[in-house]
Amino acid sequence: MRLDVETTRAGPGRLLVLLFLLLWCFAMPAKALVLSASDGLGRGIQLSGGLEIQRDPSGGWRIADVARGAQQSGFAPLEGPVQEGFSRDAVWLRFSLARTADAPARWLLRVRPPRIHEATLYAPDGRGGFVETPLGDARPLAAREIPDHNFAFPLDISTEPAVYFLRLRNDGPSLRAELDLWQPAGFERDRTADYTIMGVLLGAALLAVCMNLIFGAWLRDGLYAHYALYVLCIAALSVNRQGFAAQWFLDARPERVAQTLLAVNCFFNMVATAFMSRIFQFRRHWPPAAHFFNAVVVFNFVAFVLVLAGHHAAMAIWASAGSTASTLFGAVFVCYLLFVRRQFQYLLPASAFAVGTVLGLYGLLKLWLGDRVPGVPPDRIYWLGTMCHLVLLNVAVADRTRRAERDYRAERERVLAVRLEAEQALEGTVVRRTAELQQTNAALHEEIAARARLEARLRESLEVERQAIVQQREFVSMVSHEFRTPLTVIDGAAQSLDISKLGGEPVVKQRTERIRRAVQRLTMLIENILLADRLQPENRMLRLEVVDMAALARGLCESFHFPGASRLSIDVREPLPKVHGDRALLEIALQNLMQNALKYSPPERPVHVVLRHTGDIVQVDVIDRGPGVAMADKARIFEKYFRTETASAVAGTGLGLHLSREIAMRHGGDVILHETGTSGSTFRLALPAAPPEQVT
CATH class of the missing domain: 1.20.1070 (Rhopdopsin 7-helix transmembrane proteins)
Known part of the structure; x- marks a missing residue:
């Protein structure tokens, strides 16, 4: 191995230089990797056989400590790549490189995988120092000289052996590293791949x-x-x-x-x-x-x-x-x-x-x-x-x-086989049943003919009944109209007599009141009969307007001439919203409830009419002090013409409650028996409040 040392000292410093060279020689790897012109083109040159490793638990060593200081003798040969597991200790690698004269000077050191937090290369600068090149996944890509998904360090390799140091450290993931050398052209081809x-x-x-x-x-x-x-x-x-x-x-x-x-x-x-x-x-x-x-x-x-x-x-x-x-x-x-x-x-x-x-x-x-x-x-x-x-x-x-x-097809074939078998059995059954049907076919035709004759008779009967109903309605309408004129005359005469000089006499006043009450009872009876006809499905047309239920109830109390009308009291609990409905029908519904309450309450007991609203529902409670409704009659009191046995002593037609509920349901509400007992009953008329846009 040859070392190229450019810095020497003359005189007394030569001994120090020689001592430094000896220490340098002992600290260098035993053998440098010599790169030729054909290396690093087709595949990278692995450094796994020429690496020495030393661990830095403190993580604070500097290049001067590792290259020439106290830690330079602590390196040990490394067989294979770096495998340090999940340790957070820093690792120093040392290796020696040289090239042949015909090999290019520019090389690239690639470090993989790209999951290393810190990777710093210390390359000799030719003057006894080192050039530091920091990389790692903690550095932005723009700071890398070679923008690659792996870590690539550019190297200028001399023909003389030189020692390089590589410091690695991870912060969490397992530390593994594989080093190989490439010529730029080979590296570019491998990166493209x-x-x-x-x-x-x-x-x-x-x-x-x-x-x-x-x-x-x-x-x-x-x-x-x-x-x-x-x-x-x-x-x-x-x-x-x-x-x-x-x-x-x-x-x-x-x-x-x-x-x-x-x-x-x-x-x-x-x-x-x-x-x-x-x-x-x-x-x-x-x-x-x-x-x-x-x-x-x-x-x-x-x-x-x-x-x-x-x-x-x-x-x-x-x-x-x-x-x-x-x-x-x-x-x-x-x-x-x-x-x-x-x-x-x-x-x-x-x-x-x-x-x-x-x-x-x-x-x-x-x-x-x-x-x-x-x-x-x-x-x-x-x-x-x-x-x-x-x-x-x-x-x-x-x-x-x-x-x-495949399972679906097998199941489908099984189902088809079962179906075929069922069809064959069905065909036999059809043959047998056909013979039986032919025998009963004649009897069936005779029965059909008889039913047709009965149906014709039924249609004739229904037509006769329909004509009778029409005639009945016409008769009722005519009679009601004919009754109204004399009743109006009688009521007017009674009013005139009541305000005359004779009206102040007790006997005359009592008789005029009885006449007017009888006229009002007959008028309500006629109105209920006509209303029952009006509420038939073919005649269901409402004359809608905005109605103030409180004003409607007060008006009824003031104009009510039923016996004991003075016992009616109106209680409006809070400002009521208006309702959207047919004023005449709502008046009849409320009038029927009031009349019922007055009829069944004792003469000396009051009848309360309480108006309130709950949410978007307007409620009118009519509270009487009568004997109450029997448990067996609760389900039928709203039926048309139904009267309980206890009501036989009280005049009535059984239409009032029925018509009141029909009118309420036509308006989207209802009439219910809210409470009942021996101390009286409460009938509740519930109607939906009109939306604000309809009120305005």
Whole structure:
């Protein structure tokens, strides 16, 4: 090994220079890696065989301490790549490089994977010092001299051996590192291949997502949407693991790279665990296995939330442990399904997961042992494993559809066979039944003819009845009209007599009041009969207007000439909203309720009419002090012409309550028996309040 030292001192300092050279020689690696012109073009030159390592638990060593200070003798040879696990200690690597005379001076040192928090290269500057080049996922992409998804350090390598130092440290994720050297042209070709493979992977993932979403919509099976989400997570995980997320999305937020990677990893673990439990039907074969996987999903969700909250450094080892435990448990249970339960329908999805696992283990071996394991680089093995896993899993999901279609066809053929057998049995039954039907057909024709004759007679009877009803209505209308004129004359005469000189005499006054009460009773009877005809379905036309129920009730009390009308009292509890209805009909409904209350209350007891509103309902309670309604009659008191046995001594037609309820229902309300007992009854008229726009 030759050393190129440009700085020497004459005179007394020469001894110090020689001593420094001796210490330098002892501190240098035993053998420098000499690079030729053909190296670093087709594939990178691995440094796994020429590395020396020293750990810095404090993380505070400087290059002067490691290169020439107390720590320069602490380096030990390293076989294979750097594998430090979840330690947060800093790691110093030392290696020696030289090149042949025909080899280019410009080289690139690539450090993979791109999941290292701090990676700082110390290259000799030719004057006894070092040039510091800091990289790592904590530095923005714009600060890198080589903008690549991996960490690439530019090197100017001399023909004379020179010692280089590389400081690595991680803050949470497992520290692994693989170093290789490239010529710029070879590095560019390899980087182009990386981007091409990533493009193919993302394209295949996008195609798989779209196809499975379409299948899920067609077949109405949520497994396809779940698989589409699983593929999307694999693509996102690949983009983050290979450093493309830091280059494409987080170039201005490098402090988020490690957090994003762990968050995506936790979310992928949630989706993958649930998908594996679903596709292998853990709940069907052994519910505790499904419960365990549900617990793993919950664990990863909690880890996902904690990572988003900024605790990614502490959660890295736990997320890795949870993923390892669920993978091992899933592998054991799937082997149990295949080899013990002989559930060979799961062979394809098991193969898909097995290929990904085997290629992943092969990639780790390749990373650990380097060129002693034949094959492509570890990152290419990762790409290959991901692609094979997706292809086989697509085939497994498609095979599930094929088996479902096969089962559907078998079931359809079975149903068709059963149907054919049933049709044959039915044909025999039809033949037998046809003969029986022919025998009864003649009798049926005779019966139909007889029924037709009866129907004709019935129609004639209905027509006669309809004509009679029409004539009856015309007669009632005529008689009612003819009654109104003399009743009006009688009422007018009674009023005139009441206000004459003779009206002050007690006998005359008593008789005029009896005449007017009889006239009003007959008038109400006529109005109720005409109203019953008006409320028939063919005559249901309301003359709608805005009605003040309080004013209507007061007006009725003032003009009421029924016996005991003075006992009526009106109580309006609060300002009432108006109602939208037919004033004449509402007046008749309320008048019937008041008349009923006066008839059945003792002569000395009052009748209260209470008006209030509840929400958008106007309520009118008519409270009497009568004997109440018997329990057996409650369901029938609103029937047309119905009168209770206790009411036989009181004049009436049985139309009042019926008409009041009909009028209320025509207005969207109702009349109910709210309370009853030996101390009296309360009938409630409920009507909807008019909307404000109708009032205005």
